[in-house]
Amino acid sequence: MTNGNIEFGLTPGRLGAIVAAVVGLISVVIGGLSLARSAGRFGTGAGRAGAKVSAVVGLIGIVLAGLHLANSTGGFGTGNGRAGAIVAVVVGLTGMVLAGLTLARSRRAN
DSSP states (O other): EEEEEOSSSSSSHHHHHHHHHHHHHHHHHHHHHHHHHHHTSSSSSSSSHHHHHHHHHHHHHHHHHHHHHOOOOOOSSSOOOHHHHHHHHHHHHHHHHHHHHHHHHHHHHH
């Protein structure tokens, strides 16, 4: 549905930003679990494998959001998903930071 040049509903631009944000959110969840595991609060093991997965998934989310930002036209509020892509970059970076904290903690413990 459109109203002038503003679109309502789930547009392809918004869908791309949502996919990037979900990938970034998966990275944050895996990074948080691996950080908790490295602290001995959840499960057993060092959490290094989870941290590596979190870093890679976070990077994928950032790349997806960056590609979306580079290819989308229009500004905020036009239905292109630019604001969602920026949020996806932040969420992906958060997952990578959690992964880095886990890896730093596991190096210090060994």
